[in-house]
Amino acid sequence: MIADNITSAESLWRSIRREADAVAAGDAALGRSISLSILDHPGLGTAVAFQIGQRLGTDSETRALFTRIAHEAFSASPDLVEAASCDLQAIVLHDPASKALLPALLNKGYVALQAWRVANWLWRRDRTDLALLLQSASSEQLQVSIHPSASIGTSVFLDHATGIIVGASVSIGDAVTIMQNVTLGRKQADGGRAPTIGRGVLLSTGATIVGDLKIGDYAKVGAGSVVTQDVPAGCTAIGVPARLTNCPAESAPT
Numbered sequence: 001m002i003a004d005n006i007t008s009a010e011s012l013w014r015s016i017r018r019e020a021d022a023v024a025a026g027d028a029a030l031g032r033s034i035s036l037s038i039l040d041h042p043g044l045g046t047a048v049a050f051q052i053g054q055r056l057g058t059d060s061e062t063r064a065l066f067t068r069i070a071h072e073a074f075s076a077s078p079d080l081v082e083a084a085s086c087d088l089q090a091i092v093l094h095d096p097a098s099k100a101l102l103p104a105l106l107n108k109g110y111v112a113l114q115a116w117r118v119a120n121w122l123w124r125r126d127r128t129d130l131a132l133l134l135q136s137a138s139s140e141q142l143q144v145s146i147h148p149s150a151s152i153g154t155s156v157f158l159d160h161a162t163g164i165i166v167g168a169s170v171s172i173g174d175a176v177t178i179m180q181n182v183t184l185g186r187k188q189a190d191g192g193r194a195p196t197i198g199r200g201v202l203l204s205t206g207a208t209i210v211g212d213l214k215i216g217d218y219a220k221v222g223a224g225s226v227v228t229q230d231v232p233a234g235c236t237a238i239g240v241p242a243r244l245t246n247c248p249a250e251s252a253p254t
Helices: 009-026 028-039 044-056 060-076 078-094 101-106 108-123 128-142
Strands: 144-146 164-166 183-185 208-210 236-238 243-245
Touching (some): 009 078, 028 044, 028 101, 044 078, 044 108, 044 128, 078 108, 108 128
Parallel strands (some): 183 208
C-alpha cells in the first residue's frame, strides 16, 4: 500500500518491482508471467507499453506494433509516464478493492486509459489514423472507447471499465472516477459541442451526459442518470432526466 500522496514514477516503479519480486518468490507458477510483465522492464513506461501491446493486440504483429508505438510515446514524452504514475496511484488510493500496485497496473481500465494517452499523443502529432486504430482496438479488446481528441487529466480511475464511451472533444478533469457503462458525447443540436467534466467528479454506473454541458468540480452523477442541464460544483444529479440534490448552499439552484 502506498502513502496518501503522489510520488514520482521512478519511486513508484521501485515499489512495483518489490511487489513483483515478492509475488514471483511466493508462487513459482506466476514467476515467468511476472518477469515478462514487470521484472524484465527497466521502468514504468516500458512495462505499461508492454501491457498495451499485450492487451490490445490480437496477434504477434499487432502486439508488437502497439508495444512499439506506446514505447515511442513514453520515451518521447516523459510527462505521459508521470501521468501513468498518477493514474496508478489514484486506483490504489481510492479503490477499496485495490490493496497493492501490481494488480492495479494490470487492471484493464488502467491499461485502456494509458492506451488513450498514447492515442492522444499520436492525435496531437497528426498521426490520426494510428490514433484511431488504437481507439478501435481498445474498444474491441477492453470495451473502453475514448476518442483520441478528448482531453483527460491525471489521477483518473476507470472503475470496472466496461462499456465506457468518451466521444470527440470531451474534456475530463483531474481525479475523476468513471464507473462502467458511462457515455459522454457530443450533441448536434448543441453545435457538436461536448461535455466538460470538472475535477474530482464521480460518474456512476450507466450515467449519460451528452451535449454542451458542464459538470462542476466534485459533483456526482447518480447511477443510470441522464443529465440534461449543467451540474454545479458539489451537487449530485440523479434521475431521468437528472434533477439536482445535495447542493452546497452557494451553488444550490434558485
